[in-house]
Amino acid sequence: MDRHEKKKLRDYIGEYLDVSGTRLTDDEAAFLGNFLDEYDKTYRGRVVTPRPRTRDGWGSDGKYTYRETFTYTFTDDVGIREDYEYQDDDGLHRRSTKVIKDARGVLNWLRAHR
Known part of the structure; x- marks a missing residue:
């Protein structure tokens, strides 16, 4: 991939995900480009809940x-919402939510959850 192609692809990715300060290999940029192309029909609204850990x-x-318990939801805007829940046998209960909207975070999540 030449520099101009990669810049064009990086600009496309930057329309949807934060790419500031992120270095992407040619393969990573191409993967994210395909991810964005397929987002509406393959990912949007999908919920992934791995088995809870005790x-x-x-x-x-x-x-x-x-x-x-972790629950991952692909949001309407391109991104992944992570809902985390913790509960122990003494009754302590915590919840938190974060949204992954940066290119490196999305790549790392997709690699970890293949």
Whole structure:
């Protein structure tokens, strides 16, 4: 891929995802270009919920068990919303949400969840 093609592709990706400060190889740029081309029919609205993780931990009061649940939703705008939920056997419950809207974050998520 020559410089002009890559710049054009990077500009296209930049319309939807934050590419500032992100270095992309030719393969990564092409992959993200295909991801954006297919987003509406393949990804938009899709929800991915891996199996919840239950683990044991240790604290000052001894052993406790906690459960973590992640839910990933491909948003209407190009991006991935991550909803995280934590609950332990002492009743502690936390939730948080973040949205992945940068090129590197989307690439890393897609690699980790193939």
